[in-house]
Amino acid sequence: MPRPILATISIAAMRHNLSVARAHAPGRFAWAVVKADGYGHGLENALRGFADADGLALVEFDRASRLREAGWTKPLLMLEGAFDQADVAQAARQQLQLVVHEPRQLDWVERAPGEAVLDVVVKLNSGMNRLGFDRAAFRAAFERLRRLPAVRSVALMTHFADADRSGAAEAPLRRFEEAAQGLDAPRSLANSAAILSLPASHASAIRPGILLYGATPFDDRDARSLGLRAAMTLGSKLIAVQSVAPGEAVGYGSTFRAQRPMRIGIVACGYADGYPRHAPTGTPIAVDGRRTQTVGRVSMDMLAVDLGALPQAAPGAPVELWGDIVPIDEVASAAGTIGYELMCAVAPRVPRRALDD
Numbered sequence: 001m002p003r004p005i006l007a008t009i010s011i012a013a014m015r016h017n018l019s020v021a022r023a024h025a026p027g028r029f030a031w032a033v034v035k036a037d038g039y040g041h042g043l044e045n046a047l048r049g050f051a052d053a054d055g056l057a058l059v060e061f062d063r064a065s066r067l068r069e070a071g072w073t074k075p076l077l078m079l080e081g082a083f084d085q086a087d088v089a090q091a092a093r094q095q096l097q098l099v100v101h102e103p104r105q106l107d108w109v110e111r112a113p114g115e116a117v118l119d120v121v122v123k124l125n126s127g128m129n130r131l132g133f134d135r136a137a138f139r140a141a142f143e144r145l146r147r148l149p150a151v152r153s154v155a156l157m158t159h160f161a162d163a164d165r166s167g168a169a170e171a172p173l174r175r176f177e178e179a180a181q182g183l184d185a186p187r188s189l190a191n192s193a194a195i196l197s198l199p200a201s202h203a204s205a206i207r208p209g210i211l212l213y214g215a216t217p218f219d220d221r222d223a224r225s226l227g228l229r230a231a232m233t234l235g236s237k238l239i240a241v242q243s244v245a246p247g248e249a250v251g252y253g254s255t256f257r258a259q260r261p262m263r264i265g266i267v268a269c270g271y272a273d274g275y276p277r278h279a280p281t282g283t284p285i286a287v288d289g290r291r292t293q294t295v296g297r298v299s300m301d302m303l304a305v306d307l308g309a310l311p312q313a314a315p316g317a318p319v320e321l322w323g324d325i326v327p328i329d330e331v332a333s334a335a336g337t338i339g340y341e342l343m344c345a346v347a348p349r350v351p352r353r354a355l356d357d
């Protein structure tokens with residue numbers, strides 16, 4: 001029998017979350033962001049969940065090939081652009097739109113094969129200082145690309161550093177609008193946080209990522225209140241139950257000591273499955289559909305839970321590490337990280353099963 005751990009991916013939840021993004025930005029072109037194998041949900045699952053998206057956006061050229069082989073004929077956008085000259089040739093062959101954020105990429109596009117037809121998106125650095133041209137270089141790149149015979153279309157984009165903090169994306173938005181002034185081209189700015197909180201940034205095309213998977217981009221607004229549904233349920237089972245006397249410890253390092261007689265459940269899930277090792281005692285978890293909490297250190301293949309409120313729970317009882325009952329964002333917050341990291345970190349040894357409910 002396989003180890004009981006399983007990531008169940010709800011195609012219906014992904015579809016629903018895409019419709020939430022669309023409802024916030026009606027009529028805009030919607031790129032569903034599927035980098036990192038659909039934020040850890042599996043590329044093929046993302047393809048099914050976002051079949052209605054106008055395009056898919058990612059950063060991996062091998063994955064772009066897989067999407068084309070799987071029959072995706074709508075646009076694909078490479079968010080980091082080309083990494084070398086060969087990527088430009090692949091982009092031409094497979095009709096991948098390329099972000100251009102850096103002078104080397106301009107040169108590669110300029111040297112594209114004679115028969116190439118390319119759609120490119122020039123990126124402005126609006127203050128994040130990660131990728132993108134400054135204002136003058138952005139406008140110069142736009143003009144240079146527009147004159148290249150291989151280039152069929154040029155669009156404009158930027159990415160916000162802190163659209164999740166109220167008001168923080170307004171200055172970068174103005175910077176973008178000022179830099180793009182008078183340039184006749186479609187525009188794309190909004191990630192999940194901006195889609196949900198900054199309508200002025202919706203422009204021509206939106207780029208939802210995290211919200212599509214049912215997690216929140218915000219610290220202070222949870223996914224449920226945003227109308228989102230968890231796309232991933234990480235589930236396992238109890239494989240042992242221990243009765244622990246007062247004063248006894250649980251797990252490596254003996255960091256947790258029982259103050260009273262306790263029933264402790266042992267779950268077949270650990271950090272080698274992608275569960276965060278830094279999740280402290282008290283991290284929410286559900287057993288038999290009811291919320292309880294973890295105790296002690298997370299080990300490689302197991303973790304322990306308090307069964308005090310669950311006297312019936314026995315080995316074989318189902319456990320939800322995160323999902324509908326325990327939002328991934330709550331586990332992330334307890335472990336000092338974000339939902340993005342947890343969903344991307346689910347280990348390859350964890351099988352993913354798609355559910356089209």
Ligand SMILES: *Cc1c(COP(=O)(O)O)cnc(C)c1O
Nearest residue numbers: 033079159191192207208209210
């Ligand atoms: C990852 C990414 C997004 C999606 O961001 P979320 O916060 O997950 O919505 C949008 N645009 C770019 C350029 C990205 O790299």
